[in-house]
Amino acid sequence: MKVDTKQKKFGMAIDLDKCTGCGSCMVACMSENNVPFKKDETNKLDSITWIKVYKVTNDKKYPDTDLCYIPRPCMHCDGQHGHAPCVSVCPAVATDNDKSTGVVSQIYTRCFGCRYCMAACPYHARYFNWWDPVWPEGMEKYLSPNVSPRMRGVVEKCSFCFHRYQLAMDKAYVEGRRELREDEYQTSCTQACPAGAITFGDLNNPKHTVHKMVQPDNKHHGKPKNPKAFRLLERLGTNAKVYYLSDRKWVRKLGDNQTPNEESSKKH
């Protein structure tokens, strides 16, 4: 049987002009990944949301007001020289950038809760379990058996629903295949989005929609060739695998920081 050695780079493209901010992706993610929640979720600074939807505006008054919702999962950064910001700092190798899939994993049983990875992540995509998970009575029966719940004192984050990849690969192996079809491995947020704003697939595979949308330039750390596509904090060199698309210039501009000098020189 032929062994597949082709390196994959799973990634995401989120069309911000389609996102309505409904939060379905967040709900689907929590349900799929057994994400714990508190009785009182008022304080968002210690809530766990593997994918979080930010609401941003163009700061203009009516009738020029415009707003945009930015769903933010883990960016699964490749970083510089293959070191994602969080992966290189973890002292116990509890997080890893899988070269065969591009997925940045979190090993809950290895993590000892130093939170250095959280300090390193500029996207706030990593969450600490400040409490042990407590499920409302009966809800434990509805937990996904494919994802282990996390204990107090460890860090967790979006895994690109990696268990789905494993299940799909298991099925493919049984059927004598080593390659997955594009639709066989999709994240729960992708499938839950009613507006179809999220596209997921292999960025290295030119046949995949995500590749066609983004047109990543692997010679330049995956920078998108599509002028409407961008990544958050591109200049930091995190080399994220999550891309955003928008026709609106102010939205694209909001993806990264610029000094006033740069802004004025662009205007002239």
Add this chain to the structure above:
Amino acid sequence: MDSALIPKGVKRCPLPVFAAGIAVVGAVVLWGVAGMLLCWLKGLNQTNMNDSYGFALWIWADLAVIAVGGGAFFTGFLRYIINKEELKNIVNFAVLVGVNCYVGALLILGIDVGQPLRGWFIFWHANVHSMLTEVAFCLSCYLGVLIIEYIPLVLENRQIDKVPFFHNLGHNMHEIMAVFAATGVFLSCFHQGSLGGVAGVLFGRPFSYREHLLVWPWTFFLFTWSAAAFGPCFTILCTKITEVITGKKLVKDNVIELLAKISGWMIFFYIIAKTTDTWYWAAHTAPAMGFELNDFYNNVLYGKWILYAEIIVGGFIPALILITKAGRRNPLLLWTAVLLATFGVCLNRWVMVCQTMAAPVLPFDKWVLYSPSWQEVSTTILPVALGIIVVSLSYRYLPVFPQEQELNPID
């Protein structure tokens, strides 16, 4: 009652007075232990940390006590490697302060991690790319070195010294102490630097990120340098506090002045390097990431005052006092200088930890401020209180200050 344990030729307060003092500090220890147990039993939800503030008071305390504890390795370096003979009269105390600082740092780290029982993973599953791994290895090894440096002092206790084996052991350890001092300097250079590297390598955090020399960011060198520079000031400060509490002069002025002078010049050159680093970061590093200096200092708490406070108030002013003969000879100015220096290095560590967490990075993010819970405060004070008890016991029963007898003759 305990007179047989007290070193010959020195006077100590009556045991009940001493015990009363220890009891007061002991109450603070109990408060700290209560906070520590709550954190261990109930988890880090007992703190006011959150997902934006994963590093907070405890990490600052770790960095700060290790920085000020740097007096141990640098004084040891001056005494045993550079052969500054006068410093033999303060090196014991520097080591004692250092031991307390490092024990405190490890204790706080033991509370700070979410799964303390897995703390050994950092050694077993070590990631060689992580600055924290280097910190863990060097810090633990150096604590071992400090304890080895402290043992000969313990062996000098009147009763222990009567045992020939311990007497000879202490003597022989003194003979080879230069080897441990050199080992301590080597280890300290790495873990002090690595603590600087912890913040300096964060390329996702433009506030603390710095350019590298090979694998080390500039903060690596600045942290080592600042610990060597400011650490002796903390040793002097602790000596002066001990003199006030005991009501005695314990170290001759020429010893203090020598250490103060070396510390002053070290701070002076450090603060020039720090200023240069800040300028380069503000002019080149941060703008390349899309930030300008004002972006990092436009908060109510984190304004530019903090930069000036660190560099001028906690840097240039103590340096200028200490490098002038008149400054270090004036008791009031000396006190001012060592207090400001300790404040300056602690503020630097605060900024590198807490301001790094507070400053927004995403263009649509906001500043996140934080205030510690009482459990965090009590557990931060816990090692300080423990340190006071260890220093008190050491002072009472061990010849910590070799010049005490000469400076305070008993009639």
